[in-house]
Every structure is written in structure tokens, then in C-alpha cells.
Amino acid sequence: PGDPNINGNYVSTMFVYRDSKVRHWREIDIEVTGNTPNSVTMNVLNADYTLMWNPSIQATKEFHASGKNVRSEFSTFAFEWLPSGITWYLDGNVIGQHPADSSLKVPDLSTKIIMNLWIFSDLWDFGGREGFNNRYPMHSEYDWFRFYRWDGDTSYPCNDASTSCLTEDDQFWSKNNPCDGIPQSGAPCETVCNQDAPKEARMFYP
Numbered sequence: 001p002g003d004p005n006i007n008g009n010y011v012s013t014m015f016v017y018r019d020s021k022v023r024h025w026r027e028i029d030i031e032v033t034g035n036t037p038n039s040v041t042m043n044v045l046n047a048d049y050t051l052m053w054n055p056s057i058q059a060t061k062e063f064h065a066s067g068k069n070v071r072s073e074f075s076t077f078a079f080e081w082l083p084s085g086i087t088w089y090l091d092g093n094v095i096g097q098h099p100a101d102s103s104l105k106v107p108d109l110s111t112k113i114i115m116n117l118w119i120f121s122d123l124w125d126f127g128g129r130e131g132f133n134n135r136y137p138m139h140s141e142y143d144w145f146r147f148y149r150w151d152g153d154t155s156y157p158c159n160d161a162s163t164s165c166l167t168e169d170d171q172f173w174s175k176n177n178p179c180d181g182i183p184q185s186g187a188p189c190e191t192v193c194n195q196d197a198p199k200e201a202r203m204f205y206p
Helices: 199-204
Strands: 011-018 024-033 039-048 058-064 077-082 085-090 093-099 112-118
Touching: 024 077, 039 085, 039 093, 058 085, 058 093
Parallel strands: none
Antiparallel strands: 011 024, 011 112, 024 039, 039 058, 077 085, 085 093
16 A cells, blocks of 8 residues: 555546447546556547447557656646647646547537546456555545636636536536436436445445
8 A cells, every 4th residue: 555666456537528328428538547657548539329338439548657657746637628639748748649630539529527536346457457456445636627718619618607508418417426416417316325424435325
């Protein structure tokens, strides 16, 4: 525990996301994973009404920061999402790009911003193959976050910082967990919030 050089199975990530396979799967990720201390993974996903994930809906890039352990200290991770393409940054330096003429289209619908830490069940198929080293509880820490609106976007986010400009399609399955207070749009949420659970664990309680 506490040793950033030990590999495991986890994905600590910042990403934008929209409703997965049910309607419009749109996703852009930047991730620190448990496979190597200097690894940064970048993903783009774009699909409509697909039954499940498949390789054709995702483009992935890997970056290995020379001489840097991205787990051991704060770094500045960022991506710029424009119609002309996506550019990822680490500490102000470009580490990956996904141009608009790529075979997988640049996502073009509104999304929500998510930061979280997760593991790939007991299969360890993604995020590092050495999940036997995991020690719980685990946590990731974000020192600050900043969002910039593209000058050419006249729709999102809503000018009054509310949901007033969002369509029904925008809000479909926008709920994150049973305790977030966001009404579920679309299929009903089948879990309930356990207020007796610790705040950091409430989303995991059925």
C-alpha cells in the first residue's frame, strides 16, 4: 500500500461520457492505469444503438512518460475536444491526437464530465494484469479541475449553469449513482441510496 511502483489493476480517469450503448455512446478518456508507473492511456468511443463494446467503436493511444511516475505525484492531465480533432496533454505537452479525418469520428454530442477510480472485476483484462497486488480501500485524488467552453459552441453548457438547455436526449441516463439526486431519465434506476453507508461508498450499496 502506498507504493506507486507496484503494479495492480485499476483505472484512475477523467473523461467525458454519454449514455453508453443504449442510444449514443460518446466518450473521450485520459487514464492512469495499474499496468506501468509511467503509462497514460487515451481513448475515443463513438457508436449509436450498439449491443455491446467492440473494437470498431474505439480508438486507443498509449503514452509512456519517460522518467516520470504518473502515479506518485500530481500531474496536469488535459484534453482539447474540437470539431477538428482531439488533443491530449500531460503537463502542457502534447501526448496524443485524434484528427477529424480518423476512421472513428470525433464525438459530436453533449456529454457529462466524470472522474473516478475503478477496477476491471476479477478478470483484470484492462487496467493492469497484476490485480492480485490490489489492497483496499483504494483512492485517487484530484487537486483541481477546470473546464473551458469552445468559442464556437452556442448550445452547451447552458448559459445559466442549469439544465434548462438540455433536451430529453441529452438527459437520457444522465444519473451517475443512486445518491446523486439527479432524476433518472429513461429506464428506471433499480438501485436505492443507502444513507447509512459511508459517503464515499454509497454508490456501491444496493
